[in-house]
Amino acid sequence: MYNIGIDVGGMSIKAGIVNNGEIISKLSKETDRQGGLDKLADDIIELITNILNKNNIDIKEINTIGIGFPGVVAKNGGVTCVNLGLKNALVVPKIKEKFSNTRVMVGNDANVAALAEYAYGSMKGYESGVMITLGTGIGGGVVINGKLITGANGIGAEIGHMMISSNYFDCNCGNNGCFETFCSATAIIKYARKLVEEGRKTIIIEKADNDVNNITAKMVFDSYKENDEVAIEVVSRFRKYLAMGLANIINFIDPEVISIGGGVSNASDIMLEGLSEQIKKHLPFDGAGIGEIVIAKFKNDAGILGASAL
Ligand SMILES: [Zn+2]
Known part of the structure; x- marks a missing residue:
C-alpha cells in the first residue's frame, strides 16, 4: 500500500x-x-x-x-x-x-x-518530540507516542505565538511579545535593519548593497562569522530568546527531543553555539538534564x- x-x-x-x-x-x-x-x-x-x-x-x-x-x-x-x-x-x-x-x-x-x-527523520525513535520551524514565522508541532497534539480545538502547538517578553513591534497575530517576533528569520532581519537605521556601522549593509530592504538572515549570520559587532548583537539577541522559548517548551513538556528546522536552521552551527547552557540557566530544576536538540532532516x-x- x-x-x-x-x-x-x-x-x-x-x-x-x-x-x-x-x-x-x-x-x-x-x-x-x-x-x-x-x-x-x-x-x-x-x-x-x-x-x-x-x-x-x-x-x-x-x-x-x-x-x-x-x-x-x-x-x-x-x-x-x-x-x-x-x-x-x-x-x-x-x-x-x-x-x-x-x-x-x-x-x-x-x-x-x-x-x-517524527516518523522518518530527526525525531525518529523517540517517544516525545517537539519541532519548531524557524522561517518567516515560527511553526510548531508536538508529537507524543506517535500522535500529534493539536488540542481540543485544533489550535494547540502554536509555539510561535507563545509570549516571551515585550518587543518593539507587534506580531501579525495582534499580540506583542510572541516568540516569532524574536526568533524567526523576519525577526532577525527586522532587528538588523533597526540597528542599521539607528546609524550603527556594520558590514551587513554592504552585503545588502546599501539597501536595508535587501537584508537577509543569511547576511546577518555571514557577518557574524566575520566578527561584525552588529551581527554579533543581532545573533546574541536571537539566541537569548531562542533559549527562553526552548526553556518554556522544556518546562512545559520536557520532550526527549526538540528538532529545529526552517531557513534559520541552515546556520545551525552558530545557532547551537552555547545554546544548551543558556537554556539550562532558565530551568528551575538544575541538573535534571534536557532532551536532545537536533536539526531537522527534511527541507522541501x-x-x-x-x-x-x-
Ligand atoms: Zn503572535
Whole structure:
C-alpha cells in the first residue's frame, strides 16, 4: 500500500506518492490563491489523478491521502488560510466526492513537518518530540507516542505565538511579545535593519548593497562569522530568546527531543553555539538534564512526507 502526501503552499501545491517514508514520485502545480475551496479541491484531485496515472497505481492501492495547509485546521477539519482565502473550508468532503473509499486527512503544515521528522527523520525513535520551524514565522508541532497534539480545538502547538517578553513591534497575530517576533528569520532581519537605521556601522549593509530592504538572515549570520559587532548583537539577541522559548517548551513538556528546522536552521552551527547552557540557566530544576536538540532532516520534502503520515 502507498500513501499520498499533498503540501499546499502559497506558491504551489505539491503531491507525492510515499512508500515507507520514501517519495517515489512527485508532481506539482501553481496555487490558485483566488480560486477558493472548489478550485483548490479540483486542483488537488487533478494532481492525485495525474500522479496515479503517471505511476500506473490504482486509487485502491492508496491507504491515506493527507493534505497539509499553511493555516489553522480546526477539530472538525475546517481549514482557515488567510493567504488562500479559505475560512473554515471543509476540504475532506470535497476530496471524498472523487475518492470516496480512501481515507482523507488534513493538518497544519508545521504539525505535518513535525510528523515527518517524527516518523522518518530527526525525531525518529523517540517517544516525545517537539519541532519548531524557524522561517518567516515560527511553526510548531508536538508529537507524543506517535500522535500529534493539536488540542481540543485544533489550535494547540502554536509555539510561535507563545509570549516571551515585550518587543518593539507587534506580531501579525495582534499580540506583542510572541516568540516569532524574536526568533524567526523576519525577526532577525527586522532587528538588523533597526540597528542599521539607528546609524550603527556594520558590514551587513554592504552585503545588502546599501539597501536595508535587501537584508537577509543569511547576511546577518555571514557577518557574524566575520566578527561584525552588529551581527554579533543581532545573533546574541536571537539566541537569548531562542533559549527562553526552548526553556518554556522544556518546562512545559520536557520532550526527549526538540528538532529545529526552517531557513534559520541552515546556520545551525552558530545557532547551537552555547545554546544548551543558556537554556539550562532558565530551568528551575538544575541538573535534571534536557532532551536532545537536533536539526531537522527534511527541507522541501517535509510537507509531502508528513502529510502522507497523517
Ligand atoms: Zn503572535
